[in-house]
Amino acid sequence: MDRRKALKMATGALIGGGIGFIGIQKLSEPKYLKKKEVTLLKKVPNESDWKYYPLDPQKTAELAYHKYKEGGCMYSCFLSIVKQLADKYGEPYASFPMHTMRYGHGGISGYGSVCGTLNGAAAAISLFIPDKVNRDSLIKDLFRWYEEGSFPIFTSKKPLIDTQLVTSVSNSVLCHASVTNWIKVSKYKVSSKERIERCRRLTADVAKKTASMLNEFFEGTYLATDAHNKTTRECLTCHGNHGKLDNTSGDMNCTSCHSKSVAHKVFAKPHYKLMDKK
Amino acid sequence: MDRRKALKMATGALIGGGIGFIGIQKLSEPKYLKKKEVTLLKKVPNESDWKYYPLDPQKTAELAYHKYKEGGCMYSCFLSIVKQLADKYGEPYASFPMHTMRYGHGGISGYGSVCGTLNGAAAAISLFIPDKVNRDSLIKDLFRWYEEGSFPIFTSKKPLIDTQLVTSVSNSVLCHASVTNWIKVSKYKVSSKERIERCRRLTADVAKKTASMLNEFFEGTYLATDAHNKTTRECLTCHGNHGKLDNTSGDMNCTSCHSKSVAHKVFAKPHYKLMDKK
Numbered sequence: 001m002d003r004r005k006a007l008k009m010a011t012g013a014l015i016g017g018g019i020g021f022i023g024i025q026k027l028s029e030p031k032y033l034k035k036k037e038v039t040l041l042k043k044v045p046n047e048s049d050w051k052y053y054p055l056d057p058q059k060t061a062e063l064a065y066h067k068y069k070e071g072g073c074m075y076s077c078f079l080s081i082v083k084q085l086a087d088k089y090g091e092p093y094a095s096f097p098m099h100t101m102r103y104g105h106g107g108i109s110g111y112g113s114v115c116g117t118l119n120g121a122a123a124a125i126s127l128f129i130p131d132k133v134n135r136d137s138l139i140k141d142l143f144r145w146y147e148e149g150s151f152p153i154f155t156s157k158k159p160l161i162d163t164q165l166v167t168s169v170s171n172s173v174l175c176h177a178s179v180t181n182w183i184k185v186s187k188y189k190v191s192s193k194e195r196i197e198r199c200r201r202l203t204a205d206v207a208k209k210t211a212s213m214l215n216e217f218f219e220g221t222y223l224a225t226d227a228h229n230k231t232t233r234e235c236l237t238c239h240g241n242h243g244k245l246d247n248t249s250g251d252m253n254c255t256s257c258h259s260k261s262v263a264h265k266v267f268a269k270p271h272y273k274l275m276d277k278k
Numbered sequence: 279m280d281r282r283k284a285l286k287m288a289t290g291a292l293i294g295g296g297i298g299f300i301g302i303q304k305l306s307e308p309k310y311l312k313k314k315e316v317t318l319l320k321k322v323p324n325e326s327d328w329k330y331y332p333l334d335p336q337k338t339a340e341l342a343y344h345k346y347k348e349g350g351c352m353y354s355c356f357l358s359i360v361k362q363l364a365d366k367y368g369e370p371y372a373s374f375p376m377h378t379m380r381y382g383h384g385g386i387s388g389y390g391s392v393c394g395t396l397n398g399a400a401a402a403i404s405l406f407i408p409d410k411v412n413r414d415s416l417i418k419d420l421f422r423w424y425e426e427g428s429f430p431i432f433t434s435k436k437p438l439i440d441t442q443l444v445t446s447v448s449n450s451v452l453c454h455a456s457v458t459n460w461i462k463v464s465k466y467k468v469s470s471k472e473r474i475e476r477c478r479r480l481t482a483d484v485a486k487k488t489a490s491m492l493n494e495f496f497e498g499t500y501l502a503t504d505a506h507n508k509t510t511r512e513c514l515t516c517h518g519n520h521g522k523l524d525n526t527s528g529d530m531n532c533t534s535c536h537s538k539s540v541a542h543k544v545f546a547k548p549h550y551k552l553m554d555k556k
Contacts, residue, residue, distance in 0.1 A: 095373055096375070102410070102413070108392060108396070108417060109413065109421075113391060113392040126380060136388060143386070179528075184525075190518075190519050241468050247468060248458045249458070
């Protein structure tokens with residue numbers, strides 16, 4: 001290379017802007033340099049980078065319904081919200097390791113604990129609302145709505161199983177109780193395709209509700225409700241952390257597992273040892 | 279700038295490697311170029327980019343214990359694993375929106391459903407083991423270990439509350455039951471600092487166990503166990519999806535909420551309607 005040619009290239013790199021710059025990079029291509037550039041330019045996202053943008057609840061429900069087959073209830077509920085933002089806005093949404101959320105199916109790996117749709121919805125709410133008071137308020141409202149509502153309601157425009165399904169009230173946020181209570185009403189088997197369709201539609205219901213709640217929250221129109229139903233509030237008056245006994249925690253519907261009639265009627269006083277495992 | 283000086287800089291940029299290259303970039307700094315580089319170089323991580331590297335279980339437990347105060351049980355359990363990898367290997371671990379995991383405290387926003395440490399541990403296992411069979415096997419083993427073990431065991435080198443705590447068996451993966459059963463044994467109040475310390479130590483126990491399990495799994499030495507205890511296996515023989523009734527789902531310890539003695543002894547046959555809500 002003669003001096004004139006080298007000078008031209010140097011001038012191009014210094015004052016010529018982007019094209020000259022990339023040209024030099026491609027000529028030399030020292031691999032360690034590329035790594036260094038990523039480290040320098042990449043910013044680790046923080047809480048405030050996870051902004052929420054309004055979503056169409058009905059579209060969210062359809063997406064949750066149709067993505068259910070890819071990874072179950074928790075996955076498709078969470079994905080129905082975050083994927084829409086990833087498709088429209090890219091990062092940081094696109095880099096969320098979505099596969100992680102598959103663990104929530106069947107109350108976590110089929111164990112029957114918390115309903116996966118609720119676990120996924122709670123994770124999505126927490127992703128966009130880091131503030132503890134607001135986050136917990138929305139999640140509790142959602143959980144109570146789930147406990148008391150009669151589901152599934154959702155009907156897809158392109159249903160995978162085109163049949164009417166009966167609805168049931170779960171009285172619980174637990175997968176085990178929610179599924180069992182629907183089985184009692186519908187008479188279907190747990191392993192039936194109708195039960196799977198019921199959970200798929202329920203996932204759509206929860207995704208739709210979650211998108212609506214997030215929309216309202218970020219619009220400033222969200223009104224929080226009381227997190228306890230009448231019975232639970234009554235139990236927690238003595239058993240909760242502000243009560244005389246202060247011996248239990250949780251906001252779940254107590255009567256899903258406990259009936260106070262036996263212990264409280266017989267002994268006319270709180271007697272939790274006898275109330276358990278009846 | 280004279281020709282000799284320009285030539286020297288050009289030669290430096292072309293063959294001198296990183297320092298010369300970065301020097302030119304800093305001189306020109308065209309902003310759109312920076313954006314273009316990020317777009318070109320950044321790769322959206324996929325499942326296989328989330329590699330697990332062996333962790334010291336004891337160090338993991340200490341980290342979980344001391345990070346508990348920043349975001350509770352689910353957060354500190356999950357963070358104790360992922361943060362160590364972020365600190366050592368950077369991306370993609372560093373970009374995980376860790377704040378999300380705060381929702382799991384107290385069985386999800388204090389609702390009392392699945393224990394937050396287990397929710398966080400299950401999420402971490404799922405992040406590194408996308409395969410359904412292996413992931414669910416590890417999670418079920420962890421859940422059963424939690425149900426049957428007597429906790430808390432962990433003692434920190436720098437305890438935040440330096441007192442001995444009694445242990446209890448939860449018989450359940452639910453926060454509500456786990457906490458209540460410890461309260462019965464310890465006689466402390468739910469709102470006491472000792473109960474919080476119990477949950478902090480339990481988080482360390484679960485984090486330690488999870489790191490050990492992941493280490494063994496990726497070393498190829500992990501031996502999966504039977505996910506059901508004797509009673510649950512017996513119940514599922516009829517009630518599970520391979521049973522005659524096929525009317526319930528879940529692997530949780532049944533006797534935590536149900537006692538089969540009433541219905542099964544009186545009616546000498548499965549009678550789930552009477553078994554519930556006793």
